[in-house]
Amino acid sequence: MLLKTNTNCWELSWQALNAPCMQTPQGVVCAQQWLNDVRGAAQWLDDHSGRVLLYRSDLYEFSVWFFAFLSLGRDIVLPSNDKPVTLAELSQSYDVRVPSKLPDLSEQQQLQTLSGSLDSQLTFFTSGSSGKPKPVIKTIRQLLNEVETLEATFGELIAGSRIVSTVTHQHIYGLLFTVLWPLASGRVVNTQLIEYPEQLAEVLADDGQRHVLVGSPAHLQRLDNLDELSARNEALKAIFSSGGPLPEQVPIDFKKHDLVVPIEVYGSTETGGIAWRQRNNGGEAFTPLVGVKVRATEHGVLAVTSPHLANPEDEFISEDQIKIEQQGRFHLLGRKDTVVKIAEKRVSLNEVERFTLQQDWVSQVKACLLEGKRNEIGLVIILTDSGRKALESEGRFAVRQALRHHLQQRFEKVVVPKRFRYVSALPINDAGKVTQAALQNLFTDVTRND
Template identity: 55%
Template sequence: MLLNINTEQWQLQWQQADAELAVVKGQSISASVWRKDIAAATHWLSEQDGDALLYHRDWYHFSVWLFALLNSKKRIVLPANDKPATLSELSLHYSFRVPSELPQHASSEAPPLTLNGSLNSQLTFFTSGSSGKPKAVRKTLRQLWLEVITLEQTFAEQLGPANILSTVTHQHIYGLLFTVLWPLAARRPVTLPLVDYPEQLQQILAKANRQRYALISSPAHLQRLDNLPQLAKYSHSLATVFSSGGPLSNSVPEDFAEHELNAPIEVYGSTETGGIGWRRRNPGSNENFQTLAGVDASCNHNGLLVIQSPYLNNPQKPYTTEDKARLQGQGDFQLLGRQDRIVKIAEKRVALNEVEQFIQRHDWVESAKACVLHSPRVELGLVLILTPEGVNQLSTQGRFKARQELRHHLLQRFEKVVVPKRFRYVQQLPYNGAGKVTQTDLQALFEEE
């Protein structure tokens, strides 16, 4: 590790001034150029007051401004996106936004081999939650660096000197940790730009030669990998795959195993908690999560997972998650789904989790999400990803008969008045940049006739 931490300070140190930092479309970027750009950005920030909003799609520009802000001891606000409505909602949280372009620097200046700063530097993330309204979550750099150290201790053997590929944004805590802080601290180059399509991943692996890659991804992307037979030809170039941000469908580890690829490493946690546990569902392995080092797990009287963790704002205080769990032994636990999201339909209480889990028992349904619709009346809507059999039945029988069949299945468990009447069939669920599916995004699918 190139990262050193003492009581109040962190330090990144390079032994080689021109060590490879990133690879952009085949062109290497050195750490010395990166540090020069940080020095110039730090100088620009010396004339700015207040908290800074940092949003940049480009990994390199983002990383330069991030470390310039940390060196300048500025508090950093990280929005999920830069849509006008988002920035308007967050306007009270920041004083200025960093420029999209980097300042010019004097080429004759020799950049320092060491970057350092305070562990108390604060970053504010925004999660959409179930309602879609941004919720501020503040973290210190100490929490993030401690998690980076744990990730390296846990997964260094699987990664080795692999280059990092990513499908996820660095604006969220998962992407920030796995594609910015961890690679820089462990000196693993990041290959850019982001991988948006399965074909891009295949092309990179095909040209890998002896280079190995680690893919940082999400359930939404991994469920769209329809070229696993082709990727299997280059399995020697794919060191490992990480997934986080939401539950990974059972079909993904099964598909990886069918094509003799190691299943993704699933990392469970949240913006509030940081990483909690991990698992890899290869053939013959169980489905339990193992806690990350330093995390203690228990369950309360409602069956909800309770943790104590160095990645929390208060490491000594137990934190109750919204996930049901069953402890399976020392440090192992099984997730049983989110705690019931209870809503009222026609004065009847119904749990959205229960509706989703029951419809998924039908042979036609791969996965499902329920939402509350308010127009023209208050009722439930169901957004479904169908199995191949379900797709065939929908095509041959039509929407009316398919809906009748699915409603008949639901009527075996639920009263008629609460059973959804409106269905949407999609190829993928509307995950946001954080890998979450919000009620707002689900409801939007029913507004499109």
């Protein structure tokens, strides 16, 4: 590992300053250039006091600013995006933004190390189920503890590989997997974000390197060129997925095309990584990451003890219901907060989703609570090929009635969803997550497609 920690400090150092650090569209950047860029950014920060907001869409520039902050012991404010509404909502959280261009270093130096305090704080903003920004504060100590966990769990698997990504580094998952972990372990990162399936095929075919793909469920299920990727399967060493549940068809399709099955990492911004699974042979249970301990409370809710928490001795009680197996492995059963009241009856949105998926016309589904004079459940559905054909040939009324008839086999009529939206893709935010707010927005349209 290039990054070392002691009781209070971290240190990042290279023995060879000409060692490759990142692969940018302009070429490979060596460690010396990156270190000089970090010091130039640190000089700019020295001249600007107060809280500085860090948003850079370019991964290389982001990494430079990020370590410039840390080398000065400065706290960091990380928005999920730089949209005007987002920045307006966070206006009380920062005083100034970093400039759009990296500052020049006044005097080039041949220093091999960066160092800083482990107590520097980062403020992430998660959307939660409501869609409104919610601040979550972490220390660099917590994040570097998680880097050590990732290396202990997966380091041997991805040895000698380069990192490519479909996810933003502004969120904790992307920050860990595409900035902190690669730099700490000396793995080269391709800074160009993979946005389209053909880009991944080009990367795998281009340089003869082995790669690790850092992805999200939303991106992985949209890879429609698995035949092309399978011809390069030796170049794809591992695939990571996080940010939400991975549809079960995705592991099946990857295995069918002789590609590595994605490793699903479960966790949250608050807890950091908790566990992982790889559905190679149909196994659904998660295995805790190295050093993480889990248990089910008396109410069947996941409780976590982890070095990724602010106090590793504390226990974090989540909102997720689980079933524990042997050796600490566990199954996720859905969130505790998905139980809603419809006509004075309690119903689980997770259970509605699970049962709806058993209908042959449904490929994916998300349920949301629609509040009004009478609360009701709305379903946002991606149809299978047969479902789309039924919609075209039989019409919306017939499809709606078939879905309601199926649901009435499990739920009382009064709670069965009455409103439906048929979409080609689920609405996701920058972190690849589907929020209740985004689902509910689909039902505010003037044109109904129930």
